[in-house]
Structure formats: C-alpha cells, structure tokens
Amino acid sequence: MDQNHFLGIREFVAIAQTGSFTAAAEMLGITGSALSKRIMRLETRLGSKLLHRTTRRVSLSSQGEVYLASCLRAIATLEDAENYLDAGQQEPVGRVHINLPAAFGRRHVLPILLDLSARHEGLDLSITFSERMVDLIGNGIDLAVRIGRLTDNADLVARQLGEQHLLICGSPAYIARKGMPHAKEDLLRHDCLIDWRRGARHAWHLRNAAGIGEAFDIPVRHEVGDGEAILAATLAGRGLAQLPTWLAHQHLQSGELIPVLHELSGETMPIHVVWPRTHYMHPRMRTIVDTLLRAAQAPGSRWRWDAPPGAA
Numbered sequence: 001m002d003q004n005h006f007l008g009i010r011e012f013v014a015i016a017q018t019g020s021f022t023a024a025a026e027m028l029g030i031t032g033s034a035l036s037k038r039i040m041r042l043e044t045r046l047g048s049k050l051l052h053r054t055t056r057r058v059s060l061s062s063q064g065e066v067y068l069a070s071c072l073r074a075i076a077t078l079e080d081a082e083n084y085l086d087a088g089q090q091e092p093v094g095r096v097h098i099n100l101p102a103a104f105g106r107r108h109v110l111p112i113l114l115d116l117s118a119r120h121e122g123l124d125l126s127i128t129f130s131e132r133m134v135d136l137i138g139n140g141i142d143l144a145v146r147i148g149r150l151t152d153n154a155d156l157v158a159r160q161l162g163e164q165h166l167l168i169c170g171s172p173a174y175i176a177r178k179g180m181p182h183a184k185e186d187l188l189r190h191d192c193l194i195d196w197r198r199g200a201r202h203a204w205h206l207r208n209a210a211g212i213g214e215a216f217d218i219p220v221r222h223e224v225g226d227g228e229a230i231l232a233a234t235l236a237g238r239g240l241a242q243l244p245t246w247l248a249h250q251h252l253q254s255g256e257l258i259p260v261l262h263e264l265s266g267e268t269m270p271i272h273v274v275w276p277r278t279h280y281m282h283p284r285m286r287t288i289v290d291t292l293l294r295a296a297q298a299p300g301s302r303w304r305w306d307a308p309p310g311a312a
Contacts (some may be wrong), residue, residue: 008042009071011035012050016068019058066185071142077278083239092284099136099144103227103247104164112295116288123268123284129257131195131225136276143275143288150272158272161290161296164244166206166267169257174237181240181260184216191221193240204242205267213267242267255284271296 004261013036014024014037025035043050048248052063055306060068062295077092100109106129117123128134128141136144147164150156170178174191182185184206221239224230229245234248237258242265243257251257253296275285 008038008045012039012042012064012217013068013075014221015039015051015058016064018062021053021058041125051170057103066138069137072140073276073278075283091118091122092282093286094284095124095126096281096282096284096288097126097128097140097142098288099128099130099134099139099141101145101147101227102131103231104147104244105129105145109292112291113288116291120287123287131227136274142282142285143273144293146274148269148276150270154278157277158274159293161271161273161292164246164266164269164271166205166242166269167246167248167259168240168242168261168265169234169248169252169259171235171237172242172258174234174239175260177237182299184261184264187216187218187240190219192218193222193224193239193241194218194220194234195223195225195227195230204265206264208263242269 011024013029014027015021018024021032021035028035028286041052046063046067048063049061050067052059052061054207062179065244079094093120096111098107107279110127113125113127117125117182133139133146136142140162146158150158152229175197175230178190181190184255187204192202192204205213205215206216208214210246222233223231227244230249231247233239235251242273245252252259273289275289
C-alpha cells in the first residue's frame with residue numbers, strides 16, 4: 001500500500017480528540033498552517049469533508065465520525081500487536097466496548113464478563129445495554145450479543161451461542177378475569193403486551209396448521225420498551241405477553257404465570273456474539289468470544305437450557 005495513505009491520519013485523530021486545531025498542533029509539535037494543509041490533503045484524497053471548522057469550534061462531519069471510528073480501531077489494533085509482542089503471551093489487555101441486550105445481558109452475560117475481568121487485571125470493559133440493533137462499526141463497538149435473526153453483512157463476523165425460546169403467558173388473575181384463549185383468534189379479545197419498537201408490526205409468531213411459524217396480528221394494550229418491564233406488567237395482571245423462557249421460567253414454575261396456546265407458541269430466536277471483521281483479532285477480543293462460547297456450551301447452560309416447558 002502507498003505510504004501516502006497514512007498521511008494526515010494522526011493529525012485528524014488529534015484534532016478529533018482535542019476538538020481544536022490549535023491544541024492538536026501544539027500536541028503534535030507543528031504549526032497550525034502545516035496542520036491545516038495536512039487535513040486538506042487528507043480530505044482531498046478521501047473525497048470527503050471530515051471536519052466542520054468555525055471561528056469558535058471544530059466538529060466532525062458524519063463522514064468524519066465514521067472515519068474516526070475506523071482510525072481508532074486501526075490504532076488500537078497496532079497497539080494490541082505491540083503489547084502482545086512486548087508481553088510475549090496472549091494475555092488480554094486493553095479496553096473492549098461491548099453492547100448487550102438489556103434484560104438478557106444483565107442476567108446472563110454481564111456475570112460472565114465481570115468474572116472474566118476479575119481474572120485478567122489488564123482487561124477493561126465499557127458495556128452498554130440496548131434492546132435495539134446498534135451499528136457496531138458506526139458506534140465504535142467492538143463486540144455485541146444479538147438476539148434474533150441476523151442479516152447478511154460482510155463487515156461482521158457472528159458465532160451462535162444458543163437459542164431463545166418464546167411462549168405466551170399471563171397471570172392467574174388476568175386469565176380468571178379475561179378467560180383462557182384456546183385458539184389464536186381468541187387473542188383478538190385479549191389485552192396484549194408487547195415490546196415497543198418504532199414502526200414495528202404488532203404481531204406474535206404462532207404456528208399455523210402446517211406447524212410453520214407465521215406472524216399473527218394482535219390487539220395491543222400496552223407497549224413497553226424493556227423485557228423486565230413487560231414481565232412486571234404481565235405479573236401484575238395487565239395482559240398476555242410473549243416472553244422468552246429464560247425470563248419467565250421462574251414464574252412459570254411458581255405458578256405466578258400460566259402458559260397459554262402452548263401448542264401454537266414456542267418461536268425460537270438465535271443468540272449470536274457479533275464483532276467487526278478484521279484481519280487481526282485482538283487477544284482481548286478472542287478471550288471474550290472464547291469465554292462466551294464455552295459458557296454457552298457448558299452442561300446446564302442457560303443459553304441452551306431455556307426450551308419451552310415439556311421440551312426435551
């Protein structure tokens with residue numbers, strides 16, 4: 001690769017991190033005019049405006065934000081390689097930015113990660129929780145756990161950890177008040193609780209006569225954007241909900257929740273660990289991925305155990 005491809009990158013990162021041409025120039029030990037020329041050459045080569053500059057402030061353009069994330073990942077990769085050579089071993093060091101589904105992440109992934117960090121003092125974690133799909137590359141996220149079917153993306157690598165099983169359930173008080181549904185059409189007379197998603201279809205996946213899962217539109221009483229909150233509303237008798245068994249299992253066993261339309265429900269959704277594709281995988285990333293895969297494959301793992309009641 002032509003070495004000119006790397007010209008201006010250090011300067012661009014310095015400006016983005018300091019928020020100032022003056023501060024970046026002082027940090028790099030060059031004049032402000034020299035710095036401006038290098039950024040102009042970089043933008044010309046890329047064919048994109050990376051920075052918006054006024055008399056008072058410097059901000060990143062949308063293209064600049066994407067390019068900065070890529071630059072920081074490249075720099076982190078080089079630092080990891082140097083740390084690895086210095087250490088002479090595959091000890092995970094450095095920071096990993098991780099995004100997890102809120103309820104599942106807190107219950108089943110976070111304890112694994114905290115235990116791992118306790119065993120590796122040089123491993124630092126930045127963990128966020130979200131029920132929404134997050135752009136890993138655009139947001140500078142190193143690794144994520146995803147529940148649901150993934151779309152093809154050549155920029156990402158995914159390994160399946162397990163499956164999430166869904167069932168419809170309600171509290172005894174709610175079912176005593178509204179009646180037990182015996183066919184999917186009966187759901188049209190019930191209060192249904194769903195996860196809130198902008199523009200999403202109000203539907204649950206139920207098996208048809210051929211045993212194939214298909215979307216069935218339902219009437220929605222409440223939309224709640226968090227799995228734990230939907231569980232709380234269901235336990236409070238506010239309606240029926242289609243919940244993952246890892247979330248509802250304890251309450252099904254205690255009788256606080258009753259499964260309904262079990263022969264029609266039971267949709268499964270894959271659980272994956274996902275990360276941006278690179279030529280070199282950081283030791284810290286490999287350690288986390290391998291740890292999650294071992295946890296998922298362990299006997300009695302919650303990642304595989306959560307089949308619907310009565311399943312093998």
